[in-house]
Amino acid sequence: MKGLKMEASGVFRSSARLRALMLLAVLFMFAPSAQPVHAQDVSLSIQQWSFFADTAGERISGPGQHVSIGLIGGLTPRLELDFSAVTMLTPKPGDSLLGAVSLGYSLLAERWINDRVPPNWVSMLAEIGFLGGGTELWARGFSGATPKAQVFVRFTPLVLGNSFYRRRDRLLALGFAYDLLKQRGSFFFNFFAIDASLRR
Structure with a gap:
């Protein structure tokens, strides 16, 4: 157990430079939108996830389809x-449980202006975030789940509505x-996401 803790701390120390670069990227990407932060709207979201294997043939949550349910809040x-919470849908429903948090920036137009002015209906979205949790819950249970931790960037080329x-x-x-634990990169794909506004 002690060896595992030392190994994990070494991994996190070696990834400090990556985290600093990602923080600078966030500050640079969102600098044009700097203004007083205020809550604008909240939406309930459901999204499909597919994870691709890395160079060692491993995925963060195995093959098959995954689904997430979460909340999205406007800041500016x-x-x-x-x-959001991400879980495996097929072939073993619920075999993984991951948490995802991301910061997104609308590229072509505002995502929200006010109740009277509609933003552009078509846009794009760039995001940076973190995905982590546990997998193999069927075989190991919650206490023995395999830990996962990733940072990610994501680009959505087609966003319809707001x-x-x-x-x-x-x-x-x-x-x-x-x-962050295995120091390898991989891709993932979100075919669709549906966001339903909770505004009255």
Whole structure:
């Protein structure tokens, strides 16, 4: 157990440079939207996930389809924060449980202006985030689950709708994730996401 802790701390120390670079990327990417942060809207989101194998043939959560359910909150007219829980849908429903948090930036237009002014209906989304939790729950249970931790960037080329219209569809997102524990990169794909606004 002590050896495992020492190994994990070494991995996190060696990835300090990567985390610093990602923080600088976030600051640079969102600098144009700097303004007083205020809550704008909250949406309930459901999203499909597919994970591809890394160079060692491993995935963060095995083959098959995954689904996430979460909440997205607007911070500024272009900036949003997404919290969601990701789990395996097939072939073993519930065999993994991961948490995802991401910061997203709307590229082509504001995601929200106000109740009277509709933003552009078509947009794109760039995100940076973290994905972590446990897998192999069927075989190992919650206490023995295999730990996972990744940072990721994701680009969604087609975003239709927004909170003004009470619904938004995100299509064909591609992401790249870096495994903090194994120090390997891999890709993932989100074919679709449906965001339903909780505004009255």
